[in-house]
Structures are given as C-alpha cells and as structure tokens.
Amino acid sequence: MDHIEIELKFHISDFDDLRGRFLDLGALCIRRQTLEINARYDTGDNRLLERHCLLRLRKDVGATLTFKSPPPTAGTRFKRFRELEVGVSDFDTMEAILNALGYRRRQTYEKWRETWQAEGVTLCLDTMPFGRFLEIEGEPDAIMLMVRDLGLQWDRRILYSYLGIFEVLREKEELPFRDVTFDNFKAVSIPFERHCHRFETGGTDGR
Template sequence: MAGSLTETEIKLWVADIQPVRLRLEAVGAELIADRVFERNVRFDDAAGSLTAAGAVLRLRFDSRARLTYKGPGVVSGGVISRFEAEVEVSDFDVMNLILTHLAFRQVFVYDKYRTTFRCEGCEVTLDELPYGQFVEIEGERSAIEACREQLALSTARPVPHSYAGAFERVRRNMNLPFTDATFEAFSGISLSERIGEWLTESEEGNAAQ
C-alpha cells in the first residue's frame, strides 16, 4: 500500500504481459511471487449497499486466504486512490460461512493468475484474467509514474474500473450469458478485438465498480 490504509494504484490494459515481464527482469526488478492462481469472491448485503456506495468486500484465496474491505475510490489521471484494509484469515471456507451468516451473499466470482514484482519502490503485478491481461502498479503517485516510464508503459491505456466493473463492460458489450468471470465460464469464447476500447473508457471522479 502507498499509505498504511490507503491503496494508490494504476491498472493498465495490455495486449500481452510477456514483454512487460521481460522488461521487469531486464531492469532488475525483484520477483516477489511467481505466477499463482487466485479465486476472488465479492460479497454484498441483500440491498446491494456496498456496491451502491462504491465499496468492496472481497474474500481471496491463492496460497493463503485474505479478507479485504475497500472504500469508494477516486480516479485522477488514471490513478485510483481508496481506503483499503486487509486481514489474513486461516480458513477460506469458514470465513465464507461467517460472511454468509452475517447476511452477506456472493455477488461476483472472478479468477486470475497473478505474478508479483517489486520495482522502483512499487509493487507491480501482472494479472491474467479470462477477459484480458493487465498490469497494476501500486505505490506513491510519483513512484508509479517513474515505474510506468521505466517499464515503457507510458502509452499503455489506464483502466479506470475494478475488475468487476471491467468484466461488466465486457459482459454487456459481448452479451455474455453468465455473471462470474471464471476461466471455466470463458472456455471456448473468443474475445472481441474491441475489448481494450471497452476496458479503458475514460471515467474521472469516482472509480467504477
């Protein structure tokens, strides 16, 4: 995180993350975690009040389980800043049950492969989702810009949406019949050549969910 409880990051859409990885290795970036599968589950109450407020309650499992709350985000120059608090939990399934008994329900499930580097004081993640490939750079705003330039990503287009918001744009434009972004759901589906355009529509102000 850029601050103790503040997430400041930029999400960039790229056609192929492999050249970005090669660039990270060339500049001596530190590999923190090699490619790992993630399952992410977003929760909301029956009224959808978290989504309506631009907030996120997410349970994630990769090599460990974590529960995360994110407050509404503000987008400026492609960089998203928001309150974020995260805690590691010992059991993904039990935490899922706890949330269910607290009257939260699953509203969105999405899969991702993530590779994590540290570069120029920033955390750089290479994310492979069923509907596209992305680079996230998290750190202080000045460090984000320096890192982006070093990785030759100055012209890469920012994505001013969460992964849920990005998927919703893909789902709507492609008339997809499912509501979760899992690799199983996307099996056999060819992505539109316009996907980069849909994902990078400019949206200053409040970050889309």
C-alpha cells in the first residue's frame, strides 16, 4: 500500500499512566507488546540514505518490507513521509532477494511496540534501547486533538525518526556501535532527559 504517513512522537517516562489515559478516552489495545527486529538496507555508497529514503525489512509476528521516501510537500508541524509497504512470507528469503539486488544490511534496530487504536489515530507505545516513546499516527486534526486530550505539550513533540535520534546520541555520547539493539545498550547508561532539548519542539532530521 502507498500512502502519506503523518505522525509525531513524545518522550514518555510512565507508560502505566498513559495507558490509563488511553482507557479513559475509549482507546483499545489491538496488539500487546511485541518485539520488532528491523533491518535497514542500502547500497555500498548509501544512495538511499543520501536521498533521505529508508528500505526496511521488519520481523515481528510476521515480516514486512517497507520503503519510505520524502513526501511531495513537507512541514514542521508533523513528520510526513511517503510509504510503500507489503507483507512478505519469509524474512530470510526476502533478505536474500535484497542482497541479490545489490542491497546490504547496513543497520539493525530493535524495539518493543504496543499498539492502541483510538478515534482517528493509532497510538504506539515504543520501548527503544535508549528510552520510551509514544508515537501518534493519523490525520493532522485527529493527532492534535489526541495530543490535547492526553494532556501532552505540543511544543515537546519530536519529529525525528528513531534512527535519527540514535545518530545524534551516538555522536554526543561517542557510542562505539551502529546497531540499535538492547544487547548493545546493556552496558550503556544514557539519561534521555539530558538530550530531550535536541529533539523536541519539532526538530527533524527528515528521515
């Protein structure tokens, strides 16, 4: 399916409190917490990255191939991107096809995701190796209404991708690895609050 995806994120300290607010608003949990293993692919000279594009193969309860690219028109209020996505039956075979086409796995990143559905929006509680986040996806008016109803501060929204956030953290904290896995972060302590100002108030990396 091909569409323009519209979303934003907030850094969250307490998921339990947020779940209570979801229930008060009549939201339904449509997928319990699930581990996602994502692999990013590119050419040897990173042509996709240079074009701010993402080619991703994800494994959770199934396998999904996704291509993301910049939209015809961007903005600073929301993160927008064009997305092509298709389910595949076999992760390993799809990776072999990508390799045969000249794409190699350049980065792996993991997250635990819990998905809720509310009127007009999808709400994702994401646990990354470097912090917890709420992602809200939907049409602009519905997103803004949900931000208000959840009592979140609009000027603390984040438009960075998770990989974009990691690249900033990697540089600032001089991290020696590129894969965003829970194992890699076991020996690393990064209080995300120390870096919030780098990402909030609509900062964006375009990825």
